[in-house]
Amino acid sequence: xxxxxxxxxxxxxxxxxxxxxxxxxxxxxxxxxxxxxxxxxxxxxxxxxxxxxxxxxxxxxxxxxxxxxxxxxxxxxxxxxxxxxxxxxxxxxxxxxxxxxxxxxxxxxxxxxxxxxxxxxxxxxxxxxxxxxxxxxxxxxxxxxxxxxxxxxxxxxxxxxxxxxxxxxxxxxxxxxxxxxxxxxxxxxxxxxxxxxxxxxxxxxxxxxxxxxxxxxxxxxxxxxxxxxxxxxxxxxxxxxxxxxxxxxxxxxxxxxxxxxxxxxxxxxxxxxxxxxxxxxxxxxxxxxxxxxxxxxxxxxxxxxxxxxxxxxxxxxxxxxxxxxxxxxxxxxxxxxxxxxxxxxxxxxxxxxxxxxxxxxxxxxxx
Ligand SMILES: NC(=O)c1ccc[n+]([C@@H]2O[C@H](COP(=O)([O-])OP(=O)(O)OC[C@H]3O[C@@H](n4cnc5c(N)ncnc54)[C@H](O)[C@@H]3O)[C@@H](O)[C@H]2O)c1
Numbered sequence: 380x381x382x383x384x385x386x387x388x389x390x391x392x393x394x395x396x397x398x399x400x401x402x403x404x405x406x407x408x409x410x411x412x413x414x415x416x417x418x419x420x421x422x423x424x425x426x427x428x429x430x431x432x433x434x435x436x437x438x439x440x441x442x443x444x445x446x447x448x449x450x451x452x453x454x455x456x457x458x459x460x461x462x463x464x465x466x467x468x469x470x471x472x473x474x475x476x477x478x479x480x481x482x483x484x485x486x487x488x489x490x491x492x493x494x495x496x497x498x499x500x501x502x503x504x505x506x507x508x509x510x511x512x513x514x515x516x517x518x519x520x521x522x523x524x525x526x527x528x529x530x531x532x533x534x535x536x537x538x539x540x541x542x543x544x545x546x547x548x549x550x551x552x553x554x555x556x557x558x559x560x561x562x563x564x565x566x567x568x569x570x571x572x573x574x575x576x577x578x579x580x581x582x583x584x585x586x587x588x589x590x591x592x593x594x595x596x597x598x599x600x601x602x603x604x605x606x607x608x609x610x611x612x613x614x615x616x617x618x619x620x621x622x623x624x625x626x627x628x629x630x631x632x633x634x635x636x637x638x639x640x641x642x643x644x645x646x647x648x649x650x651x652x653x654x655x656x657x658x659x660x661x662x663x664x665x666x667x668x669x670x671x672x673x674x675x676x677x678x679x680x681x682x683x684x685x686x687x688x689x690x691x692x693x694x695x696x697x698x699x700x701x702x703x704x705x706x707x708x709x710x711x712x713x714x715x716x717x718x719x720x721x722x723x724x725x726x727x728x729x730x731x732x733x734x735x736x737x738x739x740x741x742x743x744x745x746x
Pocket of ligand 1: 425426427428429451452453454457484485486487488490510511512513514517518519520521522523524533550551553554555558561562646647
């Protein structure tokens with residue numbers, strides 16, 4: 380497969396997403412081709428990435444000073460303490476704005492490192508090398524960075540575009556099946572937002588994509604990245620249109636928060652459940668036709684997810700889920716803002732619902 384390059388233009392920064400295989404081994408050349416020079420470089424990695432890729436990256440990076448930190452990727456570590464830890468290392472090693480920080484990990488490391496780089500001396504160079512499917516198709520693109528706090532997920536953060544994203548597909552081979560499904564959640568979301576043809580491609584090739592088979596996985600990643608590019612270029616700061624990308628996420632974040640970001644349910648799995656809720660709710664409200672609802676539902680039912688919603692959540696969880704949905708960033712009033720589906724490629728971003736109606740829906744869908 381050839382290397383693909385997607386260029387993103389935003390008001391603050393233009394940058395590229397380089398997608399292909401065997402890219403880590405060429406990282407020095409890729410940085411140079413993208414005019415990224417720096418004296419010092421901090422690499423923040425995830426503990427679970429195979430050592431051979433880490434060694435390769437360290438070997439190939441040209442900097443006068445290379446500093447490394449390893450973090451255990453968990454929602455519990457996605458907090459201020461980790462940001463302070465990164466800043467401390469940057470200060471101790473006398474980094475400045477012209478130096479670079481590289482995130483080498485999944486969405487958790489990327490969100491943390493992006494936020495740390497955006498706030499260090501009001502912004503330094505930031506390169507994202509995503510190592511999970513979810514990060515390659517979604518979180519590494521578009522500049523949303525942030526951490527969690529006790530009030531909920533990603534509530535502290537910034538919009539800070541990376542200077543470069545390098546997605547090497549070889550690195551996905553070590554991902555557990557559960558993590559591949561997580562990334563797939565965002566691929567599925569993108570196809571519903573984009574158009575029916577993209578969804579049909581996934582429906583036809585689901586099993587091959589989940590096994591990371593070529594060229595199905597490449598095509599799926601590139602389609603998702605292109606969709607994200609188009610959305611981000613239209614509305615970088617999520618004033619309006621970018622909200623489409625939150626399809627399924629209002630439910631998902633509430634589920635994750637209710638379980639205290641437990642490993643029982645990870646982000647992508649929560650997103651799949653959230654998409655299911657969003658389309659079911661759209662159908663119940665007569666916004667989505669029964670036929671389209673069934674097509675999406677059948678597809679979701681083919682994804683073999685470990686967590687079963689009926690085992691994770693009971694009726695007694697409804698109030699907690701509702702509280703988290705109320706504190707969602709997208710709400711402007713007492714009503715809850717939901718992202719609903721009218722059709723493939725037709726997403727409603729501002730469906731205001733009275734919390735009591737949502738409570739009824741959640742109570743009826745849980746045991
Ligand atoms: N910024 C955005 O636009 C955006 C979009 C979507 C999601 N997110 C955020 O992304 C996070 C989820 O990202 P994620 O699913 O990548 O989770 P993650 O970063 O926790 O990675 C998932 C798991 O895979 C492991 N891992 C990472 N790379 C690996 C590799 N190559 N081989 C083996 N194991 C590997 C990690 O250690 C972790 O256990 C959430 O916090 C979510 O809020 C952000």
